[in-house]
Amino acid sequence: MTAVLRLELAAESGGGRAETVGDFAEFVRMSMPGLLRYGHALTGNPHDASDLVQSVLEKVGSRWVSVQRKGDDPLAYVRRAMANTHISIWRRRRRESLVAEFPETGAVPPELSRLDNEPLWQALRELPPRQRAVIVLRYYENLSEAEIANALGISCGTVKSQSSKAMASLRTRLGKD
Amino acid sequence: MDDLDDDLRRLFSDDRLELHVTPDATDSVVRGAARRRRRRTAVAGAFGVVALAGVGLGVTQLHLPNPEELAGPLLPIASSTTLTSPPSVTVSTFTSTATVTVDPPVKTGDVSSGKPNPGNTNKASSSNPPPPATPEAQPGRYGSLALGMPEAEALATGSLIEPSSPADPEGRCKAYATKSVPDTNAVIISPVKGIVRITLASYAKTPKNVGAGSTVDAVKTAYANATQSGSNVVVPMAATPKWSYIFESDGATVTTVRMRLADNDCATA
Numbered sequence: 001m002t003a004v005l006r007l008e009l010a011a012e013s014g015g016g017r018a019e020t021v022g023d024f025a026e027f028v029r030m031s032m033p034g035l036l037r038y039g040h041a042l043t044g045n046p047h048d049a050s051d052l053v054q055s056v057l058e059k060v061g062s063r064w065v066s067v068q069r070k071g072d073d074p075l076a077y078v079r080r081a082m083a084n085t086h087i088s089i090w091r092r093r094r095r096e097s098l099v100a101e102f103p104e105t106g107a108v109p110p111e112l113s114r115l116d117n118e119p120l121w122q123a124l125r126e127l128p129p130r131q132r133a134v135i136v137l138r139y140y141e142n143l144s145e146a147e148i149a150n151a152l153g154i155s156c157g158t159v160k161s162q163s164s165k166a167m168a169s170l171r172t173r174l175g176k177d
Numbered sequence: 178m179d180d181l182d183d184d185l186r187r188l189f190s191d192d193r194l195e196l197h198v199t200p201d202a203t204d205s206v207v208r209g210a211a212r213r214r215r216r217r218t219a220v221a222g223a224f225g226v227v228a229l230a231g232v233g234l235g236v237t238q239l240h241l242p243n244p245e246e247l248a249g250p251l252l253p254i255a256s257s258t259t260l261t262s263p264p265s266v267t268v269s270t271f272t273s274t275a276t277v278t279v280d281p282p283v284k285t286g287d288v289s290s291g292k293p294n295p296g297n298t299n300k301a302s303s304s305n306p307p308p309p310a311t312p313e314a315q316p317g318r319y320g321s322l323a324l325g326m327p328e329a330e331a332l333a334t335g336s337l338i339e340p341s342s343p344a345d346p347e348g349r350c351k352a353y354a355t356k357s358v359p360d361t362n363a364v365i366i367s368p369v370k371g372i373v374r375i376t377l378a379s380y381a382k383t384p385k386n387v388g389a390g391s392t393v394d395a396v397k398t399a400y401a402n403a404t405q406s407g408s409n410v411v412v413p414m415a416a417t418p419k420w421s422y423i424f425e426s427d428g429a430t431v432t433t434v435r436m437r438l439a440d441n442d443c444a445t446a
Contacts, residue, residue, distance in 0.1 A: 018315065018384040019315055019316055019318055019384065021207060021211070021384075022382075022383070022384045023318065023319075023320060024207060024210065025203055025204075025207050026319075026320055026378070026381055027320070028202070028203045028206050028207065029203045029380065029381075030357065030378075032198045032202055032203065032206075033195070033196075033198055036195075036196040036198060037194045037195050037196060039196075040194045040195075040196055041189055041194055046196050049196060050196070054202075054205065054206055054209065057206045057209075057210070058206055058209035058210045058212075058213055059210075059213065060210075061206060061207060061209070061210025061211075061213075061214075062210040062211070062213035062214040062217065063214075064210070073335070115191065115193040115194070118188065120184050120185070120188050121188060124188075135185065136189070139182070139185040139186050139189050140189040167181060170181060170185075171181060174181070
């Protein structure tokens with residue numbers, strides 16, 4: 001661990017800094033649209049999606065060298081971090097939109113209002129964050145129960161129970177039970 | 178049962194989940210990351226160890242973002258990718274360490290003019306040294322790919338699109354498109370030297386902020402050691418292994434940016 005830190009500090013103090021920043025900027029440019037969309041699914045609204053993406057990317061970017069050195073796919077890493085961040089610490093509501101443009105007042109884009117009018121979208125919003133994350137990982141990311149458990153750091157049993165609770169709530173709200 | 182499954186899949190594939198990315202989104206994130214890094218570095222190493230432990234554990238240790246960090250000043254720092262603004266001293270320190278040492282110092286007086294001083298002929302009255310034509314030592318890396326990387330390793334990054342096509346008449350070297358560049362000759366790999374060519378995505382910029390769409394003059398301003406070769410501008414880099422940027426142009430504007438390994442045994446690279 002400390003060896004990794006030293007390496008990172010060494011890289012940061014050397015000429016690799018520029019390349020690292022350029023590389024991270026490139027990663028952000030390429031992944032931003034997909035991450036915003038994913039964040040939208042996770043959080044249920046554009047504001048929180050924007051905040052979530054910005055917050056997680058900043059954290060990852062501030063440690064880009066070590067994230068890359070781990071050898072994992074950085075995109076998968078960011079997506080897992082977003083799910084976890086959404087569950088564990090995403091409690092604030094901020095008005096400013098940071099990375100996504102979104103009209104503050106007045107005319108909400110019609111396509112957005114139609115999404116807001118989807119009963120299923122509304123029902124998802126009512127789910128607790130962890131249940132919602134399990135649903136998003138399963139149906140948006142198409143992960144298996146074991147993969148969801150691994151991504152969220154919970155047991156398969158918890159994934160199952162959260163998933164069935166979520167599905168039951170959704171059915172109730174949609175009048176499908 | 179299946180109804181709800183299907184409904185969820187349909188909802189999550191809905192186009193209305195798309196959000197518009199603001200033009201400055203990338204800059205905003207890069208600046209935020211730099212702020213966090215600076216703050217952490219200032220606090221000291223122990224903090225870094227804790228946070229790295231978070232990385233090691235996966236993702237469960239992401240800390241609550243400090244509201245100050247997100248609410249921090251986004252505008253006072255000049256954008257690092259705005260073509261019209263010359264690199265200010267502040268930006269240089271975090272976008273390119275190399276810039277600080279090999280560029281002619283950009284004085285604050287020059288900044289207000291909106292353009293870097295294109296040459297050294299009218300600097301007689303200034304104390305600026307002439308731009309040293311020293312090649313930079315920037316490593317030959319782009320995304321997950323690096324010049325000299327063996328083919329197997331390059332394929333393992335997942336950045337290359339298979340199948341490959343022969344890159345020279347003998348079929349020794351192989352050419353690949355990449356996920357960001359559809360050109361089938363985007364990356365060329367020698368069986369001996371590894372990757373000998375990497376093509377940058379059309380929207381990518383070099384650390385000195387030039388790329389496709391930049392003028393040839395802007396490239397020469399950014400890189401004092403640039404030389405013209407036909408319609409291409411070649412900028413050698415002093416990294417190990419040595420390589421060059423090749424700025425292909427239509428004569429006035431850069432159309433494609435490639436990175437080429439100097440020690441190169443593929444005819445077409």
